[in-house]
Amino acid sequence: MTQLIDTDASIDHQTLTDAELLRYARQVLLEGWDIDAQLRLKSSRVVMIGAGGLGCPASETLVRAGLGQVHLIDDDEIEASNLQRQTLFLPEDIGQSKALTAAEMLERINPLITARGTVARLSADNAYELLDMATGKPSLLLDCTDNFATRDIINRISVRFQIPLLTASAIGMQGQLALFEPQLHTGCYHCVFGDPSANNGPDTDINTEADERTCANSGVLASTTGIMGNLQANAALQYLGLTKNPLTTKLLLWDGSRMQQRLMGYRQDKNCPVCAV
Numbered sequence: 001m002t003q004l005i006d007t008d009a010s011i012d013h014q015t016l017t018d019a020e021l022l023r024y025a026r027q028v029l030l031e032g033w034d035i036d037a038q039l040r041l042k043s044s045r046v047v048m049i050g051a052g053g054l055g056c057p058a059s060e061t062l063v064r065a066g067l068g069q070v071h072l073i074d075d076d077e078i079e080a081s082n083l084q085r086q087t088l089f090l091p092e093d094i095g096q097s098k099a100l101t102a103a104e105m106l107e108r109i110n111p112l113i114t115a116r117g118t119v120a121r122l123s124a125d126n127a128y129e130l131l132d133m134a135t136g137k138p139s140l141l142l143d144c145t146d147n148f149a150t151r152d153i154i155n156r157i158s159v160r161f162q163i164p165l166l167t168a169s170a171i172g173m174q175g176q177l178a179l180f181e182p183q184l185h186t187g188c189y190h191c192v193f194g195d196p197s198a199n200n201g202p203d204t205d206i207n208t209e210a211d212e213r214t215c216a217n218s219g220v221l222a223s224t225t226g227i228m229g230n231l232q233a234n235a236a237l238q239y240l241g242l243t244k245n246p247l248t249t250k251l252l253l254w255d256g257s258r259m260q261q262r263l264m265g266y267r268q269d270k271n272c273p274v275c276a277v
């Protein structure tokens with residue numbers, strides 16, 4: 001496991017510096033977003049699993065907006081076919097670690113924040129260590145992965161440690177987004193999509209669409225990951241800055257071919273083997 005650690009113990013989460021006030025001026029001006037919201041964002045720590053098509057735009061927007069600490073976990077290396085949509089990478093980065101390259105680029109984009117990359121694959125066994133649980137819970141987990149099986153693992157970690165999980169997916173010209181809050185019993189990824197090995201979740205029409213296909217075997221339009229990553233950042237900013245979940249018990253479905261977005265309600269499955277026990 002390789003780590004690029006850049007922690008700055010001198011960061012003051014109680015006030016905004018002149019440089020921060022200048023950089024975030026347009027945001028602090030925004031109605032409904034004030035200094036307190038900006039300070040909450042500054043004091044937040046987000047762990048992102050996946051530094052690819054979703055992770056690049058989501059992390060870039062969050063870091064530009066002033067998220068204090070971001071930690072990217074990904075064991076992949078950058079390939080030529082990633083450059084079509086993975087916006088933090090350049091041709092000369094091919095062969096380098098996605099997590100480390102992305103973290104370095106994020107700190108170049110905003111030197112006022114802390115970005116860290118870890119080359120690893122998150123699992124039940126290494127979750128406590130990788131999420132730095134010994135130093136406290138992350139504010140939010142961002143699932144930016146590209147397959148159903150990994151999402152199921154991240155969901156189980158979210159429920160086990162009671163950390164909110166903002167999960168996004170993007171395939172072809174379609175995407176999905178949900179924000180689960182296990183501490184509020186809102187239901188979890190398993191409640192909505194069921195078992196990754198069974199194809200028989202409560203919403204099988206969505207499930208069968210989402211489980212088999214990945215960007216690697218089905219393709220994805222460059223704009224789909226950009227849109228979904230930024231919708232994910234949009235939900236994260238409201239959750240972290242305004243302590244508001246804009247997707248409580250709602251699954252967002254984006255269809256890029258029709259330029260349509262809709263919200264579908266869900267409830268906690270009282271028999272869910274992950275979150276109802």
Ligand SMILES: [Zn+2]
Pocket residue numbers: 187188189190191192268269272273274275276
């Ligand atoms: Zn559940």
